[in-house]
Structures are given as structure tokens and as C-alpha cells.
Amino acid sequence: MTVGDVAREAYREGLPALSASAVGGLLAGVALSGMRAEFDAVAGLLVLVPALLATRGNVYGSLGARIATALHQGLVEPRLRGSDERLRAAVLAALGNGVIASGFSAVVAWGALVALAAPHTSLLALTSIAVLAAFLSGIVLAVVVVVVVFGGFRRGMNPDTLVGPIVTTAGDVFGVLFLWLSVQLVTGGI
Amino acid sequence: MATEWTVRAITRATLPILLVLTLVAVASGLVLGGFEETLLEYPSLLVLVPVTIGSAGNLGSVLASRLSTAFHLGTLSFGADETLLGNAIATVALSLTVFPVIGAGAWLLTSLLTESGLTFTTVLVVAVVSGAVLAVLAVLVTVTTAYAAYQLELDPDDVVIPVVTNTCDVLGVLVLFAVVQVVV
Numbered sequence: 001m002t003v004g005d006v007a008r009e010a011y012r013e014g015l016p017a018l019s020a021s022a023v024g025g026l027l028a029g030v031a032l033s034g035m036r037a038e039f040d041a042v043a044g045l046l047v048l049v050p051a052l053l054a055t056r057g058n059v060y061g062s063l064g065a066r067i068a069t070a071l072h073q074g075l076v077e078p079r080l081r082g083s084d085e086r087l088r089a090a091v092l093a094a095l096g097n098g099v100i101a102s103g104f105s106a107v108v109a110w111g112a113l114v115a116l117a118a119p120h121t122s123l124l125a126l127t128s129i130a131v132l133a134a135f136l137s138g139i140v141l142a143v144v145v146v147v148v149v150f151g152g153f154r155r156g157m158n159p160d161t162l163v164g165p166i167v168t169t170a171g172d173v174f175g176v177l178f179l180w181l182s183v184q185l186v187t188g189g190i
Numbered sequence: 191m192a193t194e195w196t197v198r199a200i201t202r203a204t205l206p207i208l209l210v211l212t213l214v215a216v217a218s219g220l221v222l223g224g225f226e227e228t229l230l231e232y233p234s235l236l237v238l239v240p241v242t243i244g245s246a247g248n249l250g251s252v253l254a255s256r257l258s259t260a261f262h263l264g265t266l267s268f269g270a271d272e273t274l275l276g277n278a279i280a281t282v283a284l285s286l287t288v289f290p291v292i293g294a295g296a297w298l299l300t301s302l303l304t305e306s307g308l309t310f311t312t313v314l315v316v317a318v319v320s321g322a323v324l325a326v327l328a329v330l331v332t333v334t335t336a337y338a339a340y341q342l343e344l345d346p347d348d349v350v351i352p353v354v355t356n357t358c359d360v361l362g363v364l365v366l367f368a369v370v371q372v373v374v
Contacts, residue, residue, distance in 0.1 A: 003272050003275045007279040010252075010256060013256075014252045014280060014281075015287070018249065018284055019288065022244075022245055025292075026295050029237030033233040033236040033300065036233065046219070047219035047223040048216075049222065049239070050215045050218045051216045053243065054356060055208070057247070057355070058355075059204075066200075089196050089197050089200065090200060096197065097208055100209075101205070105215065108216045109220075112216065
């Protein structure tokens, strides 16, 4: 293959996933820009945003890849009803890891803000928001990942190519949406 | 090597690296916090934050997974190589396709919902320049990481994709910050 052939093929293969993540990212951005009042009210919240979004991508991307591989190997049946122990363990581990990593990022971010003498809210508020957002978005993302990967597999699609775009798109959108909800719940807005 | 499917085994296999990646992301969050005033003043720049981070990570991860596969198949050699060069060109072309749409979309959506605060051209220039710089950086980071994994005899699937995706995420914030400083 010539350089041009390789480039054309890579371009065609990459465009759908990149377009999907661009749409998801723009929607998440619109939600984020609707949270300007929250960023003003909760000092330090914006610092958490990259960590929370990256955690969603890493945890649920890895869950999706794990389930996709297991489907290929016949270790997991693509059925939701009466689902087996292993699938439940994988989802629980993803939820737990997402909550731990998000809580950890809040503690580290708060420590850094204090060390830099930057404006910051209380450690309790920042951590509660991060943990609550991780838990709520985690439940939705786990369901989305399992349903999409199972559904795609049963329709004869390769689950590996579905996981990336689904997780980046849904992760960004639900990540920001549940961050907003968590701020409302913790600061008493709702 | 397959991880056993229990909560304990999965956590042990994934949590340590997850916490390290979280530290890196918090560092990029501190950069974001450093230009919070500018972002809150111009909502269309705030709209660009997740989409720039996500697209940068995506450009890197698509390239990384293609190079990993080529590497496993033995069709990749480091140096003046068709696979390497073709993929690098595709990454830049993908970025120059998507980022103009992202810039236009960010301005349009913000203008519909509130006030953009910036001209269409400014937002477009911020998006396209960021995208072009990020595409070049994504190529450099991915090739360097893939080469390091090859030298250290690590499985590129385990190492290259997470390292590249997260490095590109962070670069997304840094490049956006730098471009906003220059353009806005």
C-alpha cells in the first residue's frame, strides 16, 4: 500500500468515531457553559472537570473493552435477564473504581488549591459532589455500555469498534449532566 | 494475560493506573482553573473545553490503536514507513476536518443560547489552530509511546492507548489555554 492508500483508509475509519465524540463533546460543552453560576458558587469545581471526564472515559471504556473481549471469547452471554456473576462483578468493580478515583481527584484538587492559595470550597462539599456525580453517572454509563455492546453484538457488529465512540460521547454528556445535578443536591439548590 | 472476573481482581488490575491518570488530569484541571475568568467571561470558549479534550484524546487513541494493530501484524517499522506516514497524514487531515465544524458549532450553539462574547472568526481560529497543533502533538506522542513500548517489549495495547489518550487529554487543555492567550 502507498502512503496515500494508508492515509485514505485511516481517514475513513477514523471519521465516524471522531464525529460522534465531537457531537457529544459539543453537547457537554453547552451543558458546561450553562453551569457558569455553579462554577462561580463552588470555587474549585472547574479544576475537577478534566479529571471527572477522564475517569468516566477510562473506567467505562475499560468495562466496555472487557465485555467486548469476553463476548468474542464466549465467556459472557449477551443477555441481560438472569445475567451472570461475572458481568455483575465487572459492573460493580467499574462503579467502585469510578467512585474511588473521583473522590481521590477531589481530595487532590482541594489539596492543590489550598497549597496554591487559590479560591476553594470546603473539602467535604467538593468530595461529596465528585463522589455523587461518579455514582449517578456511573449507573447510567454502565447500563448504556452493557446495552449497546450486547445489542451491537447480537446484530453482528464488532463490539470493539462501538465501545470507543459510545463511551466518549455518553461519558462527556452524562458526566457533565450529573455533575450539575450533584452540585444542586449538595449545595441545596434542589 | 486475562484478569479474573471478580471485583477484587479487576480493581487490583485497574485502580493503581487509574489513580495515576487521575493525578495527571487534576494537574490539567489546575491549568483550566488558571484561566477560569476568561472561560466564564466567554461561554463559547467554555463550550470548546470538553470537545477539545475529547477530540484530542480521540485523535491519539485512533492512531494508537491502528499503530498497535500494525505492530502486532508486523507491518510497522519505525523510520520512513508507509504505515506510519499514512496514519500521521490521516490524523492531521481528520483534525482539519473536524475542528472547523467544532469551532463553528461552538459559536453557533452559544449564540443561540446566550451571548457568545466573541466573534465567529475568533472562535473558529481558536478551534482550528488548537486542532492543528493537537494533531501534530498527537502524532509525536503516539509514535514516541509506541516506540518506547516496542523497545521495552511491552504489549502496545496495554500501554500505548491509555497513555496516549490521557496525554492527549492533558495536551488538549494546555494547547487550548496557549491558543486562547495568543488569539483572544
